[in-house]
Amino acid sequence: MEITEILLPGVGVCYEFQTASGSRVGVVAKRDGQFDFVRYEKRDPDAAETLLTLTRDEADMLAEILGAPRIVERFADLTREIPGLASETIDVPAGSRFDGKPLGDARIRTLTGASIVAVVRGEDVITSPPPSEVLRGGDALVVIGTTSGMDAVRRIVRG
Amino acid sequence: MDAFLLELGIILLLLGALANVAGRLGLSAIPFFLLAGLLLGEGGLHDLGASTEFIEAAGELGVLLLLLMLGLEFSAAEFTTSMRRHAPSGVVDLVLNAPVGFVAGLLLGYEWQACLALAGVTWISSSGIVARLLSDLRRTGFRETPAVLSVLVLEDILMAVFLPLLVVALAGGTATAAAVAVGAALGVVLLVLLASRHLGHHLGRLLGHDDDEQVLLRVLGLMLVVAGLTFAVDASAAVGAFLVGLAIPSGTAERARDVLGPLRDLFAALFFLSFGLATSPADLAPFLPAAFALAMVSTLTKVATGAYAARRDGVGTRGRVRAGTALVARGEFSIVIAGLAVGAGYTDLGPIASGYVVILGILGPLLGRFADALAEPFAARAARGS
Known part of the structure; x- marks a missing residue:
C-alpha cells in the first residue's frame, strides 16, 4: 500500500x-500532538471531511489497539518474503538439561545456525537475549532460521 | 497610579470582550483591536491618559514578540520543502501583490520610501489569521492547504530580507546602502541558520531548562539584548528578534513557543491597540477611499496568487478558489511594516494601513468561509468545458 x-x-x-473499499483517507498529525482523521470527498477530491479528532493519548491508545496484531503479521510477512526462512516458538520443557543453565551453554547458533531473537517468559519478553541469559523450564524461545534448523533446536532443548 | 491601573484594567477587559465577539463571529481579533485603538485616544471617544505611555512601550515589545514567535515557528525542513515545490508561487506572490502598494503610493504622491513600505503592507498575508482560519474551517487535510502554507512560509522568510531593506530606505539611505543592507541581512540569516544547525544544541542547552520560568526569562532576555544591539547598529530591532527565534533549535523552540505564546497574545494586542491609538477617527476618514481601493485590488491579486500556488499542486477549481481566498487576510505584519514607516515620519501610512487591515482582516476570513459558494460558478463552467 x-x-x-x-x-x-x-x-x-x-x-x-487509498483504502481497498475505494475511499481516500488522510491522517493529519499536528504539531500540538492532535490527530485529525479525514476522508476526501468524491465530488471535490481536494476537499476532505474531518471524521474525528484525537488527542495524543487517544491516538496512542488507538495505535496500540491497531498495532498489536500487526506485529505478528509482520513477522509472518518476513518469513514469507525470504524463501527458506522459518520462524517458530519453541518451548523449553521443565526438566530440560538447559533448565537453569545460561542460553550460551546450549550453543544453538553454533550447532544449528538458527538464532534466538527473543525469550518469552510468562508476561515478559526478553528481546535479543545475551548468552548469559539463564533459561527456565516453561520459557518459550522465538527462533529464526531454516526449517531443518528448527527441528535441530527442538531436539537440543528437549534433550 | 490608581488611574493607570484602572485604565489599563478596563482596556484589557475591553480587548478581551472584543476578542470574544470576534471569535464568535469566526473573525480575527486584530481588526477589532485596531478599531478600538482608532475609536479611543486623541480625537476619539475617550482620550487615554495615564496608560498611554505603557501601552506604547508594550506595543514595541509586542512587535518583537510577534517576530520572535515567527522565527520560533520556522523549521529548515519546512522551508526547503516550500522552496522546492513553491519557489515560483513565492515569486508570483511578490510580483502580484507588492506592486499594488507601491503603485498606490506613487499615485498618492508619496516618496519612494513610503511606497516601499506600502508595498510590504499589501504583500504579506497574515500567517496568524490564515492559519487560524484553516484550522477553524477544518481545512488542514485539504489538498490546497500545503500550497497556502508554503506561500506563508516563503513570505515569512522574505520578511527577514525585506525589513532591513525597508529600515535602511526609511532612514534615508541610498540604493547602495539598501543593497548592502539586504546582502548583510541575507548573510546573517544564512549564518544564523547554519550556526543553529551546527551549534544549536549549545544554545539549546544554554536556554533550555526544566523550569518554565527559566525558559521564559532566558529567551526573553536574549531576544531583548539582540534586538537592542541590532537597533544600535541601525538595523530593525524586529529583525534581531526574528533572528533569535530562527537560531533557537527546534526542541527548545517548542518549549519557548508554549511559554511565550500567552505573552505574545497580550503584548501583540496592545501593539494593535497602540497603532490604532496613534490615528484619530477624523484623520482616518480622508484615507478610507484609498484604503478601500487598495483592499479591493490586492484581494484580487492575492486570490490569483493562491489559485496559482494551488494549481501547481494539481488542485481543482474549487480548491484553487479556496486557496486564493484563504490568503486574502492581511494583519500583524502589515501593521508591523506600517509601524516602521510611521516611526520614520511617514505618518500617512498609519491611517491607510489601519483602514486597510481593518477591511482585509474582516473580509479575508469571510471570503475564506464562503469560498466554496464563490467557486461554484467557476467549477460549473470548468465541468461544462471539460
Whole structure:
C-alpha cells in the first residue's frame, strides 16, 4: 500500500492513502500532538471531511489497539518474503538439561545456525537475549532460521 | 497610579470582550483591536491618559514578540520543502501583490520610501489569521492547504530580507546602502541558520531548562539584548528578534513557543491597540477611499496568487478558489511594516494601513468561509468545458 506523506508547514504532516473499499483517507498529525482523521470527498477530491479528532493519548491508545496484531503479521510477512526462512516458538520443557543453565551453554547458533531473537517468559519478553541469559523450564524461545534448523533446536532443548 | 491601573484594567477587559465577539463571529481579533485603538485616544471617544505611555512601550515589545514567535515557528525542513515545490508561487506572490502598494503610493504622491513600505503592507498575508482560519474551517487535510502554507512560509522568510531593506530606505539611505543592507541581512540569516544547525544544541542547552520560568526569562532576555544591539547598529530591532527565534533549535523552540505564546497574545494586542491609538477617527476618514481601493485590488491579486500556488499542486477549481481566498487576510505584519514607516515620519501610512487591515482582516476570513459558494460558478463552467 502506498502512503503519501505531505508536509504542512507550521501545522504538521498529512499521511494519505487509498483504502481497498475505494475511499481516500488522510491522517493529519499536528504539531500540538492532535490527530485529525479525514476522508476526501468524491465530488471535490481536494476537499476532505474531518471524521474525528484525537488527542495524543487517544491516538496512542488507538495505535496500540491497531498495532498489536500487526506485529505478528509482520513477522509472518518476513518469513514469507525470504524463501527458506522459518520462524517458530519453541518451548523449553521443565526438566530440560538447559533448565537453569545460561542460553550460551546450549550453543544453538553454533550447532544449528538458527538464532534466538527473543525469550518469552510468562508476561515478559526478553528481546535479543545475551548468552548469559539463564533459561527456565516453561520459557518459550522465538527462533529464526531454516526449517531443518528448527527441528535441530527442538531436539537440543528437549534433550 | 490608581488611574493607570484602572485604565489599563478596563482596556484589557475591553480587548478581551472584543476578542470574544470576534471569535464568535469566526473573525480575527486584530481588526477589532485596531478599531478600538482608532475609536479611543486623541480625537476619539475617550482620550487615554495615564496608560498611554505603557501601552506604547508594550506595543514595541509586542512587535518583537510577534517576530520572535515567527522565527520560533520556522523549521529548515519546512522551508526547503516550500522552496522546492513553491519557489515560483513565492515569486508570483511578490510580483502580484507588492506592486499594488507601491503603485498606490506613487499615485498618492508619496516618496519612494513610503511606497516601499506600502508595498510590504499589501504583500504579506497574515500567517496568524490564515492559519487560524484553516484550522477553524477544518481545512488542514485539504489538498490546497500545503500550497497556502508554503506561500506563508516563503513570505515569512522574505520578511527577514525585506525589513532591513525597508529600515535602511526609511532612514534615508541610498540604493547602495539598501543593497548592502539586504546582502548583510541575507548573510546573517544564512549564518544564523547554519550556526543553529551546527551549534544549536549549545544554545539549546544554554536556554533550555526544566523550569518554565527559566525558559521564559532566558529567551526573553536574549531576544531583548539582540534586538537592542541590532537597533544600535541601525538595523530593525524586529529583525534581531526574528533572528533569535530562527537560531533557537527546534526542541527548545517548542518549549519557548508554549511559554511565550500567552505573552505574545497580550503584548501583540496592545501593539494593535497602540497603532490604532496613534490615528484619530477624523484623520482616518480622508484615507478610507484609498484604503478601500487598495483592499479591493490586492484581494484580487492575492486570490490569483493562491489559485496559482494551488494549481501547481494539481488542485481543482474549487480548491484553487479556496486557496486564493484563504490568503486574502492581511494583519500583524502589515501593521508591523506600517509601524516602521510611521516611526520614520511617514505618518500617512498609519491611517491607510489601519483602514486597510481593518477591511482585509474582516473580509479575508469571510471570503475564506464562503469560498466554496464563490467557486461554484467557476467549477460549473470548468465541468461544462471539460
